[in-house]
Amino acid sequence: MISRGKKSDEQDRIEKVKEMKVYSWTLEEYQDAAKYDLLYMSVAEAMGTSLGKRKQTRRRETEEERRTREVESKYRVAGGSCRLMFEYTTEEAIESLRDAMSDVDDFPSLMEFSTGEQSKRFVNLLHGKHRIGKKVYWGLVSRFAATELAEKLGESFVRKIQELTNMAENPVLRGVLFEMLFFARIKQMPGPLKLTTIQGGDVEWSRCEVESFDPTDVYEAGENSKERVCLKPVAWNQGGYDAVIVDWSSKLVRFVQVTSREAHDLKLRYFSDCLDSLSIEGWEQWKLEIVFVVPKDNVERFRVSKVEDEDALSRYGWRGGEEGSEVCVVGLDPRPCGCL
Known part of the structure; x- marks a missing residue:
């Protein structure tokens, strides 16, 4: 406007x-x-x-x-x-x-x-x-503007939006809030990001810098540039993930889909295309994860509704036809967490 x-x-x-x-x-x-x-x-x-x-x-x-x-x-x-x-x-x-x-x-x-x-x-x-x-x-x-502001200003900025008048009736802001919260915490948390597993246990992800990247182009950062980075695709139609955490020290690539829904499709061709763009050599030494981050109360209810392009990740160690069972689901508590 x-x-x-x-x-x-x-x-x-x-x-x-x-x-x-x-x-x-x-x-x-x-x-x-x-x-x-x-x-x-x-x-x-x-x-x-x-x-x-x-x-x-x-x-x-x-x-x-x-x-x-x-x-x-x-x-x-x-x-x-x-x-x-x-x-x-x-x-x-x-x-x-x-x-x-x-x-x-x-x-x-x-x-x-x-x-x-x-x-x-x-x-x-x-x-x-x-x-x-x-x-x-x-x-x-746009979602880009929303998540960039969340990264820049932290969780307190997300809370200010939640406190707006008639927020519960605003589908425009409500639809992006959970994604904003994830990016605010992964970048701004003073300690690790705490998540809950479907078994009720806790896992912790180390905070990291967030970079925008084009999943259709070659990502040129090397092992010596950063220990860990969270890549945020700029394309809307990248198909099934909101972030890619690359950890060179642990040799881990973790795709992250942030969703407040209780079901989501898994379109594996987009993951395969992105992995090609990362140009990582020696994949036999690396681990690949696909993780859905959902509101903590939705962890047990969440389901992968449909898997497309089975076998697309076979050269990365994922068995065709079993991809849905290899996906991880973790819960992010949307309640205030220090409000940075």
Whole structure:
């Protein structure tokens, strides 16, 4: 959204000016727009130019499939901002959002949205205004912006959102809160991240830095650069994981899907593609994990509903047809944990 600036009802009546409210775009609206050749050709450079030099897709795509993939891939970053979607490349959109975050000097005001429509500050780029049915909801412009802010500001920022008026009725913010909480804790916790297993025991994950990465491009960090890193995919359609924790000291790759739902599909081709991008040599010495992080109270109820692309991970030591049983499920307590 952008600033609306000052307005005079009396002057508007004299000049017969009417205000038009423009709401944040949905993924479905982007996909519909992409079907129009003239429009898509005019924005193709911004859509096709993504992070780095992408690998070729494994199968030939139709034009419609390519457009759908490009729109979906960029949606996590651009979210409801059609300007970021159609006028900026992915790198430029990320840079603009991060510039907006650095320009915020009063985060309580940001979360109360008191910068508002009258504000001319750059931070309005972080806001979204979503119309769902006959109701309008405020939120953050995209999941990328939401999780970046959570990493930057920690758990206290997530709590401020939870305390907003009518939060329980806001599907825009409610849908991303649990994911924000995970990234806030994995980066900002002073100690290890504590999780609960389905057997009732506890496990601890060491905190680590979070980096954005493109799962369709080669990740170039080597063993000497970091002991441990949490990679966060920028693509919306990466298919089944929200983070990849790579621990060179323990020789562990851990895919993490953060979900508040009680069931989730497992699409193994996306995991295989990402593992190719990591370019890790000597896989026989490494361990691969796929972990679903769910609210603590959902641990026993959670189920993998469907497994697609069986055998896709066979060269990484996973037996075909048994992948669903090898997945781990752990619970994250959503209650306040020190509120960093």
